Amino acid sequence: MPPYSLTPLQQAILDAVRQYPGRFSRSGLAKMLVGAKSWQDTSFPEYGRFSQHRRKDVGYQVEVMLQQGQLQLDGRDCLIPVVSADDG
Known part of the structure; x- marks a missing residue:
């Protein structure tokens, strides 16, 4: 799926996974992006960027992107970017 067809939330998910490959579980990424109090490391610049969303909704988008082969x-069981033939 071309990047221009992603929602801002999906693009942020993809960007975070590309920047920190293997760093987040599905739920961990959702916690970080919504700024969950249970997420201990607030040093990520993306922390709380989508605080207006529910963690469940962010997690759902991660699942959709996994099923569509974008992640x-x-x-x-940590998220990593998909490497395509175009990437390398």
């Missing part, structure tokens, strides 16, 4: 999981 994938590594062996530890």
Whole structure:
């Protein structure tokens, strides 16, 4: 899916996964983006950027992007970007 067809939330999810590959679980990324109090590391510039969203809604978008092949999981169930033939 071309980047221009992503919502701002989906683009932020994709950007965060590209910038921090293997750093977030699905729920961890949602917690960080909405600024959940249970998320301990507030040093990410993206922390709380989507505080107007519910964590459940962000998590749903992550699941959609996984199913559509825009994201994938590594062996530890952490999010990593999809590498396409165009990337390398």
